[in-house]
Amino acid sequence: xxxxxxELLRTFLAFAESGSLANAxxxxxxxxxxxxxxxxxxxxxIGEPLLAPSGRGRILTPAGEELVVHARRILxxxxxxxxxxxxxxxxxxxxxxxxxxxxDSNLPELLRHFGRTHPRVRLDLRVGRSRxxxxxxxxxxxxxxxxxxxxxxxxxxxxxxxPMVWLSASDDPAVFDGELPLAVLDPPCGFRSAATVALEEAxxxxxxxxxxxxxxxxxxxxxxxxAVTVRTARFLGEGVTLAPKALALPAxxxxxxxxxxxxxxGKAASSLALLLADGLSGRGERT
Numbered sequence: 663x664x665x666x667x668x669e670l671l672r673t674f675l676a677f678a679e680s681g682s683l684a685n686a687x688x689x690x691x692x693x694x695x696x697x698x699x700x701x702x703x704x705x706x707x708i709g710e711p712l713l714a715p716s717g718r719g720r721i722l723t724p725a726g727e728e729l730v731v732h733a734r735r736i737l738x739x740x741x742x743x744x745x746x747x748x749x750x751x752x753x754x755x756x757x758x759x760x761x762x763x764x765x766d767s768n769l770p771e772l773l774r775h776f777g778r779t780h781p782r783v784r785l786d787l788r789v790g791r792s793r794x795x796x797x798x799x800x801x802x803x804x805x806x807x808x809x810x811x812x813x814x815x816x817x818x819x820x821x822x823x824x825p826m827v828w829l830s831a832s833d834d835p836a837v838f839d840g841e842l843p844l845a846v847l848d849p850p851c852g853f854r855s856a857a858t859v860a861l862e863e864a865x866x867x868x869x870x871x872x873x874x875x876x877x878x879x880x881x882x883x884x885x886x887x888x889a890v891t892v893r894t895a896r897f898l899g900e901g902v903t904l905a906p907k908a909l910a911l912p913a914x915x916x917x918x919x920x921x922x923x924x925x926x927x928g929k930a931a932s933s934l935a936l937l938l939a940d941g942l943s944g945r946g947e948r949t
Contacts (some may be wrong), residue, residue, distance in 0.1 A: 668740055671733040671822035675699045678730045682719055741775055746892035756930045757786040759795040759804035762877045765898040772941045776934055783930045793850060799922065805931045810852045811920035820921040824894040826856055831887040832903035843871030845880055845889035855913055857892040864912035
């Protein structure tokens with residue numbers, strides 16, 4: 663019996679969660695050809711096809727869908743074992759700062775793993791906007807940081823790249839005539855800049871229809887149907903869906919989030935940073 667290589671399983675889950683080999687390659691920091699080779703290795707090991715052609719892309723076969731369940735379980739056990747050995751004697755306090763994009767998606771699951779394996783560590787969690795969190799990190803108030811990336815930093819543990827997408831109300835997605843109404847966060851905001859630049863370059867008229875200092879306000883504006891916005895797929899949820907193709911909206915770049923760890927960190931901070939780099943949807947590209 664062969665043992666599963668965790669790296670192969672991480673790449674496989676990146677495909678399962680992103681829907682394409684190209685996206686999986688971007689998420690795990692490999693070339694598309696290298697990802698294809700990894701999938702072939704898994705198929706050879708299992709003796710069953712995991713991916714099947716579908717139009718111009720690939721979809722999971724029944725065997726592939728079954729492997730998704732096992733892969734997640736294997737990686738969870740592997741992660742828990744590693745964390746338990748690291749965290750058995752760890753104590754003290756640990757500060758984590760992150761944007762709401764992650765706090766509202768799969769960060770709670772990862773913190774559950776960390777808390778279970780580091781029961782004596784007190785976690786101080788600060789959720790906010792990138793500029794304020796970065797300032798707190800620079801002042802020493804935060805040890806592990808996840809924010810939208812502005813530039814490369816010497817203390818980066820990973821760069822998390824995710825496609826930006828256009829989003830609108832799911833109940834009654836509108837097809838707007840004339841100027842496209844946008845809902846955006848107050849500046850500075852990388853998503854706001856990406857949306858306006860893409861529309862300007864495409865020659866598409868638009869207007870700022872709603873602004874908010876918080877993601878909860880932005881979500882309310884989008885759910886109301888008065889405007890569209892730009893975020894990542896993490897913003898999908900109740901009342902928010904991908905904007906209809908009928909809007910013919912321009913392509914967007916990837917969003918880049920920086921995972922940073924303060925110099926000379928403690929064992930608990932290092933363990934948490936490694937857990938987040940490894941576990942954030944399998945999309946962390948180690949730098």
